[in-house]
Amino acid sequence: xxxxxxxxxxLSGSKGPALQKAMRSVVAFGETFGATGLVRITGPGHxxxxxGASMIGPHYRMMEELIGAGLHTPWPFTVDPRPADFKNVPxxxxxxxxxxxxYSRQRPYEAQLARVGLRNADAxxxxxxxxxVGNRPKFGDVLAWxxxxxxxxxxxxxxxxxxxxxxxxxxxxxxxxxAPLFGLLTDEGRRADWLVEVRxxxxxxxxxxxxxxxxxxxxxxxxxxxLDQWLGSGVNDAAADYLKDMGAASASNGAVGLxxxxxxxxxxxxxxxxxLRREYRTYVVDDAELERVAASYPVLWREPGAxxxxxxxxxxxxxxxxxxxxxxxIVQAVRQYGRPRLAVPTVLCAAPDVLRAFRASGSAEARxxxxxxxxxxxxxxxxxxxxxSARRPVVTNSNKLRTYSTARFYPDEELLAIIxxxxxxxxx
Amino acid sequence: MKTFxxxxxxxxSVRGPALVSRQGFxxxxxxxxSVIAGSLxxxxxxxxxxxxxxxxxxxxxxxxxxxxxxxxIGSTSGGLVLETVAxxxxxxxxxxxxxxxxxxxxxxVVLADVWVGKRIVAVDRLxxxxxxxxxEGQQVEVGEDGTVTLLD
Numbered sequence: 417x418x419x420x421x422x423x424x425x426x427l428s429g430s431k432g433p434a435l436q437k438a439m440r441s442v443v444a445f446g447e448t449f450g451a452t453g454l455v456r457i458t459g460p461g462h463x464x465x466x467x468g469a470s471m472i473g474p475h476y477r478m479m480e481e482l483i484g485a486g487l488h489t490p491w492p493f494t495v496d497p498r499p500a501d502f503k504n505v506p507x508x509x510x511x512x513x514x515x516x517x518x519y520s521r522q523r524p525y526e527a528q529l530a531r532v533g534l535r536n537a538d539a540x541x542x543x544x545x546x547x548x549v550g551n552r553p554k555f556g557d558v559l560a561w562x563x564x565x566x567x568x569x570x571x572x573x574x575x576x577x578x579x580x581x582x583x584x585x586x587x588x589x590x591x592x593x594x595a596p597l598f599g600l601l602t603d604e605g606r607r608a609d610w611l612v613e614v615r616x617x618x619x620x621x622x623x624x625x626x627x628x629x630x631x632x633x634x635x636x637x638x639x640x641x642x643l644d645q646w647l648g649s650g651v652n653d654a655a656a657d658y659l660k661d662m663g664a665a666s667a668s669n670g671a672v673g674l675x676x677x678x679x680x681x682x683x684x685x686x687x688x689x690x691x692l693r694r695e696y697r698t699y700v701v702d703d704a705e706l707e708r709v710a711a712s713y714p715v716l717w718r719e720p721g722a723x724x725x726x727x728x729x730x731x732x733x734x735x736x737x738x739x740x741x742x743x744x745x746i747v748q749a750v751r752q753y754g755r756p757r758l759a760v761p762t763v764l765c766a767a768p769d770v771l772r773a774f775r776a777s778g779s780a781e782a783r784x785x786x787x788x789x790x791x792x793x794x795x796x797x798x799x800x801x802x803x804x805s806a807r808r809p810v811v812t813n814s815n816k817l818r819t820y821s822t823a824r825f826y827p828d829e830e831l832l833a834i835i836x837x838x839x840x841x842x843x844x
Numbered sequence: 845m846k847t848f849x850x851x852x853x854x855x856x857s858v859r860g861p862a863l864v865s866r867q868g869f870x871x872x873x874x875x876x877x878s879v880i881a882g883s884l885x886x887x888x889x890x891x892x893x894x895x896x897x898x899x900x901x902x903x904x905x906x907x908x909x910x911x912x913x914x915x916x917i918g919s920t921s922g923g924l925v926l927e928t929v930a931x932x933x934x935x936x937x938x939x940x941x942x943x944x945x946x947x948x949x950x951x952x953v954v955l956a957d958v959w960v961g962k963r964i965v966a967v968d969r970l971x972x973x974x975x976x977x978x979x980e981g982q983q984v985e986v987g988e989d990g991t992v993t994l995l996d
Binding site: 437440441444445448449464465469470471472473474475477478514517518520562563564567579580581582583584585586599630634635667668669670671713714716801802803819820822 | 873916
């Protein structure tokens with residue numbers, strides 16, 4: 417890797433051991449991928465490590481070294497959601513005690529984040545790119561983000577450039593203000609390895625389509641055709657919500673860091689099928705394929721027929737538009753089932769800034785809360801990390817949450833029926 | 845005895861039993877339960893794969909194995925998880941990739957090496973034939989130069 421004189425000096429230790437180790441890590445990481453050099457980061461960071469779990473001691477020790485050396489990111493960064501919200505998420509006393517134990521370092525860790533450049537106390541969300549949150553890069557920006565769902569959104573929907581950075585490396589790159597030049601930062605790395613032909617009879621469920629694509633292409637770049645017939649051209653708000661959820665599923669069920677959608681995402685609009693590599697492979701997704709994929713999800717509940725005790729909607733966090741849509745859908749479903757309230761405790765997750773905008777937008781919040789639904793900004797995935805919570809029969813419409821927990825996945829319509837009736841659909 | 849030659853990403857000599865994932869290895873999903881259990885008890889003796897979607901590895905012990913895989917997949921906390929399990933002493937002894945190593949696994953082994961001083965030997969680009977040939981439980985020897993020998 418070609419380093420500048422200043423970078424070489426840092427690597428040699430001229431600016432202290434902490435910065436030297438940061439540079440050593442980033443250079444070793446880049447050299448693994450044949451990076452030709454380091455490039456300047458042009459926008460704020462987003463980091464995945466938001467949780468103070470007691471076992472990730474090495475990360476806290478690294479933070480201490482960096483803080484001790486007086487290091488700070490050039491821009492304030494955002495970070496993934498917090499792991500707990502006892503006020504708004506129904507939890508038993510033992511669950512609360514275990515959560516406190518698992519995330520016992522939350523407060524000191526948040527203090528560490530603040531010292532190296534955390535934007536503010538509301539900067540905890542996986543959807544930092546939403547307009548209400550405002551950590552939204554521009555087309556062509558060079559970033560060093562982590563959080564798989566944010567990375568894939570920034571690359572694909574916005575056209576910014578970031579590799580799928582891991583927790584740890586993300587912070588080191590942002591402290592240095594530089595990222596190794598390889599992979600998704602390069603034109604060549606953004607070309608598509610797969611042509612994904614969507615031949616379903618209607619708009620596919622975003623979460624299942626993303627899952628199917630991720631499982632098939634793993635970390636390759638897919639060029640998806642056929643979605644614009646339902647979602648229209650370009651990316652309007654509804655399409656952005658769809659692509660957010662599809663991308664999150666593709667990044668968690670596989671390792672997709674960038675996808676192109678014909679007629680929709682910026683690079684596909686600009687370059688079209690010229691993005692496909694000469695030796696691309698083809699994957700056809702039809703109704704039968706999506707059914708096959710959905711049927712492959714294992715059921716990890718202790719009692720598969722149990723009545724659900726909790727529902728999470730919003731992993732990744734919901735947009736403002738999605739919050740309004742879910743409010744209308746829940747209010748209608750409760751009315752349809754002739755109940756005063758939802759039968760299953762249901763938690764809708766969104767960024768603190770999005771919740772603030774929702775609360776300010778009229779009567780929607782009151783109507784939603786009247787159904788018994790609750791609002792939070794926590795990370796449902798981290799909630800489910802609690803071994804006691806993992807034993808509960810939890811339902812969700814998130815394929816990402818399904819992948820990392822015992823929560824059971826249902827499409828939106830089915831989920832609405834479950835939370836309104838209190839029964840799984842197979843019970844009739 | 846069969847030999848494969850890969851690229852030593854983090855070189856080292858190690859020998860142990862193979863554990864084989866023919867699908868992408870989801871690092872967070874695989875180690876999640878063991879790391880959380882370690883948080884609760886303050887110690888962890890070994891890691892057992894908790895990735896429900898991994899038909900090859902679910903429920904199997906990962907610690908000390910020669911983990912053979914195509915690449916890692918899933919959450920970008922994957923690298924941090926690898927660094928953590930290395931620090932906890934419950935990581936695989938080596939990770940042998942049939943394809944090029946992915947960015948999350950590379951981060952994890954680098955962070956463990958630089959910040960914790962614990963090395964998970966990593967060799968990549970061993971080829972599809974390697975992953976098709978190696979069997980679970982088979983003794984595997986990894987050399988400093990990225991040579992991988994299947995011993996029995």
